[in-house]
Amino acid sequence: MKPSLLVLIPLGDDSRTRIAASFDLHYAPTREARAEAVAAHGARIRAVLTNGTTGLTSGEIVAMPALEFVSALGAGYENIATDHARARGIVLANGAGTNDDCVADHAMALLLAVVRDVPQRDRATREGVWRDALPMRPSVSGKRLGIIGLGNIGQKVARRAAGFDIDVAYHNRQPRDGVAWRYFGDLRELARWSDYLVVATPGGSSTHHLVDRDVLEALGPKGFLVNVSRGSVVDTPALAHALSSGAIAGAGLDVCEGEPHPPQALLHLTNVVLTPHVAGTSPEAITASVDNFITNATRHFAGEDVLTPI
Template structure:
């Protein structure tokens, strides 16, 4: 008999079919469906598949008395009640490493897009405006790239920056062992040094509004910020004010406070590029994330250690 799995996030048909080969699936990707699914099937559920944005609350865990495994599909798990789950002896896993390259690719796509102003140039070209009537945009090669969060994704962003002959600096809570990039002990100090600031740090209380008005002021009027981590890391009101006042030159965001709705204060600004939290999504990344979940589940139900434990 296959174990029962509650899926709380949207998945494509291929991914669902792959998982359904191993689990008796209860699929409830919409918030309106989730409470009903837990109420109806909660007594039988042994595993939950979620992500960092959706998470799993303590009250929901309490509605699943047979729960023994919770996995986040991607690397993030900031909205998962980790301590409460551990107090129940529930095994916790994530998808660390499965979409790192995809997120790093997207971070650089956003950086190039906003620095070179690709969306506005596209609109101008379609309107028949030729280059002589448009302002020149700065280049990327040789500039200073500051990375907030030199984890697995941040390290891959740094490698891409090195390919553009950029000087790399980073901020973590502690220096990363073996890192060759320049370390800064605060986001403020990193911003003062950087031309471009890319946010790749985990979300959660420890990084809430880490990028605030003071950091943006330090980045300066020629600076650009890119966020591919979590919307909560950037103070949206401070960012909107900085963009409107010319405190910074531009921003490119894949994540927002209040997702899935993008911040209304940013929608009419031309010095912002917005994408709908797709940095970690590609056919390759999703397939790898699903396979990682299945491998973790196989280990767990066989009584073996998880491959990517939280």
């Protein structure tokens, strides 16, 4: 008999078909479907597939007494009740490494778009406004990039930046062994050094509003912020004030607080580029993430260790 799997996140038909070949799949990607599925099938659910934003609560874990395996599709897992799961002996896994390239690509796309003002230039061209009527924008190359969180994604952003002759430094809780990039223990000092600041750190309580008014002021009126991690890392009111007052030059955001609702305080601003949390999604990244989940879950139910444990 196939293990019963509860899927709490939207998946395409192809992904669901591939997963259903190995699991008795219960698909509940909405809040209403989720509550109904837990109530109706919770007693026999043995595995859950979710992501860091959607998460899994301790109450839901309690409602699934047979649960033994929980996986986040991507790298993030901040809203999964990991302590409660571990106390129950539930195996935890994530999709670390499956969409790093896609996220790093998107970070650079946002940086290029906001520094070169691509959305506004596109609109101007469509409206018949030629370049002489538009202010010149700065070059991207030859500047300084600060990375908040030098994990796999942060390191891939750094390598991409090297192609633009950009000098890179980073901030972590601790310096990373084996990397040549400059380390800043003080985030405000990194922001003060940087022309661009890319947020690639995990979400959760430890990084909540890590980028606050002081950090943005240190980044300065010629500085640009890019966030491809979690909306909670950046203080939205502080960012809105910095963008509207000229305290920073611009921002490119793939994530925001209060998702999936758009950040109302930013929508009227022309110096911010917004995308709807798509940095980690592409056909290639989704295929790799689903493959990773199937491999981990299959290994677990065969009595083997998972490849990407949390």
